[in-house]
Amino acid sequence: xxxAGKGFSMAKRPNKHGGVSLHRGSGRWQxxxxxxxxxxxxYAATAGEAWKLLEDLRRxxxxxxxxxxxxxxxxxxxxxxxxxxxxxxxxxxxTLEGYAQHVRDHLTPALGRxxxxxxxxxxxxxxxxxxxxAGLTPATVQRIxxxxxxxxADGERKGTIGRNPARFxxxxxxxxRPPEAMEPARAAAILEAVxxxxxxxxxxxxxxxxxxxxxxxxxxxxxxxxxAGKVTVGQSLSRRxxxxATLTAPKxxxxxxxxxxxxxxxxxxxxxxxxxxxxALAAGAGWQNSAGLVFVAEDGAPLESSVALRALxxxxxxxxxxxxxxxxxxxxxxxxxxxAGAGLREVMEGLGHSDIGTTGN
Numbered sequence: 001x002x003x004a005g006k007g008f009s010m011a012k013r014p015n016k017h018g019g020v021s022l023h024r025g026s027g028r029w030q031x032x033x034x035x036x037x038x039x040x041x042x043y044a045a046t047a048g049e050a051w052k053l054l055e056d057l058r059r060x061x062x063x064x065x066x067x068x069x070x071x072x073x074x075x076x077x078x079x080x081x082x083x084x085x086x087x088x089x090x091x092x093x094x095t096l097e098g099y100a101q102h103v104r105d106h107l108t109p110a111l112g113r114x115x116x117x118x119x120x121x122x123x124x125x126x127x128x129x130x131x132x133x134a135g136l137t138p139a140t141v142q143r144i145x146x147x148x149x150x151x152x153a154d155g156e157r158k159g160t161i162g163r164n165p166a167r168f169x170x171x172x173x174x175x176x177r178p179p180e181a182m183e184p185a186r187a188a189a190i191l192e193a194v195x196x197x198x199x200x201x202x203x204x205x206x207x208x209x210x211x212x213x214x215x216x217x218x219x220x221x222x223x224x225x226x227x228a229g230k231v232t233v234g235q236s237l238s239r240r241x242x243x244x245a246t247l248t249a250p251k252x253x254x255x256x257x258x259x260x261x262x263x264x265x266x267x268x269x270x271x272x273x274x275x276x277x278x279x280a281l282a283a284g285a286g287w288q289n290s291a292g293l294v295f296v297a298e299d300g301a302p303l304e305s306s307v308a309l310r311a312l313x314x315x316x317x318x319x320x321x322x323x324x325x326x327x328x329x330x331x332x333x334x335x336x337x338x339x340a341g342a343g344l345r346e347v348m349e350g351l352g353h354s355d356i357g358t359t360g361n
Contacts, residue, residue, distance in 0.1 A: 017033075017058070018031065018032055018033035018034070018054050018057060018058065019031075019032055019054075020032070020047060020050045020051055020054060022047070023043075023162070026043075026162065026163055028043045028044065028045060028162065028163070029043065029044045029045070029046060029047050029049065029050035030042070030043055030044075030050060030162075031043075031044065031050040031051065031053035031054035031057060031159070032054075033054060033057040033058065033061060035057075035061050040057060040061075041162070042054075042056075042057060042158075042159035042160065043156070043159045043161070043162045043163075044159050049159075050159075053159045071115065072115060072116045072117075073112060073113060073114065073115055073116065074107070074108070074111045074112050074113075074114050074115070074116055074119055075108045075111075075112030075113070077116050077151070077155065077160075078103045078107060078108065078112075078151055079103075081151045081154060081155075082096070082099060082100055082103060085099065092248070093238065093246075093248065094238060098143070098147070099147050099150075099151075102143065102144045102147040102148075103147065103151075106127075106131065106144050107127075107144065107147065107148055110127040110130065110131075111123060111124070111127060111148075116155070116160070116161060117161075119152075119161075119165055120165050121165040121166075121168045121169055123165075124145070124148065124165055124166055124169050125169045125170065128141060128145060128169055128170075128171065128172070131144060132172050137174075138171070138172035138173060138174045138175070139174045141171065141172055142171050142172070142174060145166060145169065145171060148166045149164065149166035149167060152164040152165065152166050153166075182328075182331065182332035182335045182336055184336065184339070186321070187207060187332055187336060189319065189321055190203070190207070190316060190321060190324075190329075190332075191203075191204060191207065191264070192319070193315045193316045193318065193319035193321060194311075194312065194315045194316075197311060197315055198275060198298075199295065199303075199308060199311050199312075200268060200271075200272070201265075201268035201269050201271065201272035201294075201295075202216060202272075202295045202308060203312055203315075203329060204264060204265055204268040205231075205261070205265050205268065205269065206326070206329035206330065206333070207329045207332050207333055207336075208261070208262045208264060208265040208333065209231065209259045209260075209261065209265065209333060209350070210259075210330050210333030210334060210337075210350050210351045211231075211233060211259070211330070212236065212255075212330065212352070213305055213308065213326050213327070213330075214236035214237050214238060214305075215233050215235075215236050215250065215255070215352075216294075216295060217236075217237035217293070217295055217302065217303050217305065217308070218235045218236045218237035218238075218247050218248075218293065219231070219233070219235075219293065219294045219295065220235075220291060220292045220293055220294065221273070221292050221293075221294055222292060224261075224269060224294060226261070226266050226269060226270060229260060229261045229262075229263075229266055230258055230259065230260055230261055231258070231259050231261055232257075232258045232259075233250060233255060233256060233257050233258070233259065233352065234250065234256055235247045235248065235249065235250065236248050236249070236250055236255075237293075237302055237303075245302035247291065250352070252352065254349070254352050255352040256352075257349065257350075257352055259350060269294070272294070272295075276294075276296075279298055279299075279300070280300065283298070283299050283300060286299055286300075287299065287300040288300040288301045289301075295308075305326070308326060309325070309326045312324070312326055312329075330351065333350070333351070334350075334351060337350065
C-alpha cells in the first residue's frame, strides 16, 4: 500500500503485470503498467473499467505500441482526434471543419509542443489570455476553447488522461446583443421594402415560417405544396469556403418538420415560380438547377448566402430601415408568432429548436 500522503489508497503495487488503484484526490481509478522502465497510467470511473484498461495496456505493450501520454504531444493527439472524429462520421461536416481550423490556427501553435501528460490548466489559461490579447472576440475564444475541451474530454473518457484540464479555465464573457422584438409595423415595412426583388419570396418565406437560411437555400420545389399551403423541411444547403455547395441533413431531428405557409408566403412563391420559369428559358442549356431548388441564382446555380444577405440589406437600406441580419427574419417569425397568440412550444416546433429554453431566450 502506498503512503497516504501520496494521494493514493487501495493500491496494488505495480509490477510487470501492472496494477489498479484509487486516486483519493480525484476519486477516479487508475490502471498502471510499467513499460520499458516507465509507468503508463490510464484512468476510469470504476475499478472494473480500470481493470479493462489494464488489460488493454498489456495487449498494446505486448504489440510494441507506444501508448504513453508522456510521449504523445498535444499536436499529435489533436491530429489523431480529428482523424478519428472524421472516420466515425458522428460530427457534422461544418463542425468538423471548425474543429480543424481551431486546431490548425490556434491550438497547435500555442500548445502543440507540450506532451499530453504535461498539459495543464495553466497552459490553457495562458493561451486564452494570448488569444484575447491578439484581438479575438470573446465568442471566438470560447469556440476555440470548446474544441480543446471536447477533444480532451474524449481522452478523459478513454482513460488517456486523468482529468480534462480545459474544464477549469476562466473564459472571457460574451456580451450578447439584447433580443429585439419585431413590431408588426416594422415587419410590414421590411416586406414592402423587398417587394419586386427577384428574391422577395425568400425573405417573405423566411419571415412567415422561421426557416433557417440554409434550409431555405436547400429547399426543393418538391417539398413545397402551394395548394395545401405547407412546406416540408428535409435538407439544408451547406457551402464551405471554395468547396462546392452540398445538400445535407437538417441540423437536428426536430429540424425535420412540416410548416404551414400563410397566404402571403404562398402568393410570393407563386410569383417566384413564374419568374424562375422565365429565367430557366432565358438560360437555356446553361440552366444549372438540377436539384430543383426554389431559391437559386439567375442561372439556376445554388444561391450564395452572401448574395441573399446583400440583397436584403440593400433593399432595407434603400427604404431607410435599420440594418439587420438575415437571421433576424427568423427572430421576426418567433416574436410575431408569440404576439399573435401562438404558444411557446408551437413556436419552438416551428423553429425546429431542440430545447424550449432556446426559444424562450
